[in-house]
Amino acid sequence: MNVRDAIARRRTPQRFEPDGLLLSREAIEALILEACQAPSEDDLQPWRFLVVRDRARRETLYECAFRDPRVREAAAVIVVCGDSRAWENARSLLGGRIRDGLMTEDEARAMEAAWRDLYEGRPWERALLALRGPCFVAMNLILLATERGIATAPIFRFDEAALRGNFHISDSLIPVMLVCLGLPSTRHPPRPDPPRLTASDVIRHEDMETLEF
Numbered sequence: 001m002n003v004r005d006a007i008a009r010r011r012t013p014q015r016f017e018p019d020g021l022l023l024s025r026e027a028i029e030a031l032i033l034e035a036c037q038a039p040s041e042d043d044l045q046p047w048r049f050l051v052v053r054d055r056a057r058r059e060t061l062y063e064c065a066f067r068d069p070r071v072r073e074a075a076a077v078i079v080v081c082g083d084s085r086a087w088e089n090a091r092s093l094l095g096g097r098i099r100d101g102l103m104t105e106d107e108a109r110a111m112e113a114a115w116r117d118l119y120e121g122r123p124w125e126r127a128l129l130a131l132r133g134p135c136f137v138a139m140n141l142i143l144l145a146t147e148r149g150i151a152t153a154p155i156f157r158f159d160e161a162a163l164r165g166n167f168h169i170s171d172s173l174i175p176v177m178l179v180c181l182g183l184p185s186t187r188h189p190p191r192p193d194p195p196r197l198t199a200s201d202v203i204r205h206e207d208m209e210t211l212e213f
C-alpha cells in the first residue's frame with residue numbers, strides 16, 4: 001500500500017470490534033517510533049505518548065473521553081501529548097548533535113539561546129510547539145496503522161482535567177488527542193465517505209483578486 005492508498009483507505013470507524021485485535025506493547029512501540037520520523041521545529045521532537053492497553057485503564061480513559069465507546073472497544077489507545085518544555089531538554093538534545101558532529105559547541109549555545117528567546121515566558125509559542133509536531137506524528141501513526149490493516153479513531157472530546165488527574169500527566173504536557181487503534185466493527189458499517197470541501201472552498205492563489213474566504 002502506498003501513501004496515496006493509505007490516505008484514500010483511512011476512515012474513522014463508528015465502532016470497533018470489542019477486543020477484536022491484539023496489539024503487543026512492542027508492536028505499538030514500533031508503530032510510534034516509525035511515526036516519530038515526522039518533522040518538528042528545530043528537530044525538538046516535542047511529542048510524548050501514553051499507551052493504554054489494559055482493560056481497566058481503558059475503562060478509566062473511557063470515562064475521561066465522555067464515554068466514547070471506541071475507547072472501550074479499542075485494542076489500544078495512544079494519548080498523543082505535546083511537550084511545551086521540549087526546548088528545556090536542550091542540553092541532552094544538543095549534546096547528541098555535538099557528539100554526532102552535526103554542530104559545534106558554539107552553534108549549540110546559540111541555538112539554546114534562540115530557543116530561550118522564543119519560548120521562555122511565551123505561552124502561545126510554547127502551545128504551538130506542543131501542538132504542531134504531535135499532529136504530524138499522529139497523522140503518520142494513522143497512515144502507518146492503515147498500512148498494517150489497523151483502523152484508527154482520533155478523538156479530541158475528552159475531559160482534560162480528568163485525563164491529567166487519572167493518568168498523572170504533568171502540566172508541561174498538552175494532551176493533544178487520543179488515537180484509538182482497533183478492528184472496525186462489522187455490525188456498524190462505515191458511514192458513506194464524507195464530502196470534502198472543494199478547491200474553491202479552501203484554496204486561494206496569489207494571483208486571484210481576493211484572498212479572502
Ligand SMILES: Cc1cc2nc3c(=O)[nH]c(=O)nc-3n(C[C@H](O)[C@H](O)[C@H](O)COP(=O)(O)O)c2cc1C
Nearest residue numbers: 010011012013068153154155156157158177193194
Ligand atoms: C484531531 C481529530 C479529533 C477527532 N475527534 C473526534 C471525536 O472526539 N469524536 C468523533 O466522533 N470523531 C472525532 N474525529 C473524527 C472526525 O469526525 C472524522 O475524521 C471526520 O468526520 C471525517 O471522517 P473520516 O475520518 O472517516 O474521513 C476526530 C478527528 C480528528 C482529526
